[in-house]
Amino acid sequence: MRVLGIETSCDETGVAIYDTARPGADGLLAHAVYSQVALHAEYGGVVPELASRDHVRKLVPLVRQTLAEAMMGVGDLDGVAYTAGPGLVGALLVGAGVARSLAWALDLPAIGVHHMEGHLLAPLMEHDAVLGPPAPPFVALLVSGGHTQLVAVEAIGRYRLLGETLDDAAGEAFDKTAKLMGLPYPGGPQLAALAVQGRPGAYRFSRPMTDRPGLDFSFSGLKTQVMLAWRGSDQSDATRADIARGFEDAVVETLAIKCARALDAAGCEVLVVAGGVGANRRLRATLQEMAARRGGRVCFPPPELCTDNGAMIAFAGALRLAAGQRGDARVHVTPRWDMATLPTLAARDAASS
Ligand code: KG4
Numbered sequence: 004m005r006v007l008g009i010e011t012s013c014d015e016t017g018v019a020i021y022d023t024a025r026p027g028a029d030g031l032l033a034h035a036v037y038s039q040v041a042l043h044a045e046y047g048g049v050v051p052e053l054a055s056r057d058h059v060r061k062l063v064p065l066v067r068q069t070l071a072e073a074m075m076g077v078g079d080l081d082g083v084a085y086t087a088g089p090g091l092v093g094a095l096l097v098g099a100g101v102a103r104s105l106a107w108a109l110d111l112p113a114i115g116v117h118h119m120e121g122h123l124l125a126p127l128m129e130h131d132a133v134l135g136p137p138a139p140p141f142v143a144l145l146v147s148g149g150h151t152q153l154v155a156v157e158a159i160g161r162y163r164l165l166g167e168t169l170d171d172a173a174g175e176a177f178d179k180t181a182k183l184m185g186l187p188y189p190g191g192p193q194l195a196a197l198a199v200q201g202r203p204g205a206y207r208f209s210r211p212m213t214d215r216p217g218l219d220f221s222f223s224g225l226k227t228q229v230m231l232a233w234r235g236s237d238q239s240d241a242t243r244a245d246i247a248r249g250f251e252d253a254v255v256e257t258l259a260i261k262c263a264r265a266l267d268a269a270g271c272e273v274l275v276v277a278g279g280v281g282a283n284r285r286l287r288a289t290l291q292e293m294a295a296r297r298g299g300r301v302c303f304p305p306p307e308l309c310t311d312n313g314a315m316i317a318f319a320g321a322l323r324l325a326a327g328q329r330g331d332a333r334v335h336v337t338p339r340w341d342m343a344t345l346p347t348l349a350a351r352d353a354a355s356s
């Protein structure tokens with residue numbers, strides 16, 4: 004089944020084609036992402052109305068480009084998947100409208116995909132030559148600009164929330180911390196790049212909520228600690244790098260401690276990491292070390308599939324469409340959507356897709 008995937012939940016227009024007849028990453032026939040970062044930069048954050056309008060401008064040309072890259076015409080498609088939520092309602096509606104219209108005109112099955120399920124399943128596209136793709140049960144750490152969650156994945160579609168942030172998401176904390184030290188939007192990746200030049204231990208911030216049991220997170224206090232340190236410093240480039248390093252170490256260590264606890268709680272040794280912050284090099288290295296120490300395994304998507312993209316939506320949608328699931332023909336989105344309400348994909352269906 005060759006499935007077109009469309010992602011428009013926030014400020015990235017993503018389009019991809021995934022072919023279920025090919026294993027793992029080989030199934031990804033083409034994918035393209037257009038980032039609106041430059042459009043929103045002068046406002047210091049995403050402006051929802053501008054995001055919707057830019058998706059309208061970019062989506063159809065990107066669908067054409069992706070089909071051309073895969074050397075396919077619309078007639079070669081077998082299904083359409085699109086992000087139906089969570090996300091910005093106007094932005095979601097652009098993707099849903101185009102996806103549903105294409106499916107209706109071509110008489111194809113279509114399905115609305117949960118954005119976080121897309122992130123969560125993206126690492127399953129990678130196939131380790133020896134170990135193969137990770138299979139449930141496993142623990143997923145979802146770390147993006149909007150979410151920080153630990154989820155027990157009991158089957159594809161059966162997700163049990165183990166813990167989540169009580170305030171800022173990890174990516175949001177990266178972005179806000181970067182902003183308060185004068186870095187341009189979106190600051191997360193820039194703060195991470197700066198941290199490489201910082202001296203470890205020059206600044207030490209707390210590891211929030213690691214001193215008590217539980218799997219929830221809180222990052223907003225950390226941001227305040229950084230603000231106080233920055234304001235009380237000489238604000239030189241070297242100090243900015245040292246503080247960035249201290250902040251990154253605090254976030255990464257906190258995430259690693261909670262991941263280890265979540266693996267203990269779930270009684271398994273496979274950790275899957277997804278979402279934009281999953282592109283962070285120090286997080287990847289620290290979680291690899293933790294998994295090696297425990298004799299377990301940690302799986303990441305390639306960095307470009309950590310941030311928002313159409314490939315993860317094509318892949319997650321293809322699994323569900325190949326298992327026979329369908330949405331109805333309405334253009335309908337769910338800006339707030341609990342992952343626990345998703346239908347479970349039977350192991351038999353997932354294996355045969
Ligand atoms: O998953 P994503 O593309 O969008 C959401 O669904 O939110 O994640 C974007 C978030 C942003 O907050 C961005 O700053 C953060 O991921 N991010 C990073 C890195 N790359 C992206 N944070 C830390 N280090 C990075 N290398």
Ligand code: ZN
Pocket residue numbers: 118122147278279310311
């Ligand atoms: Zn995302």
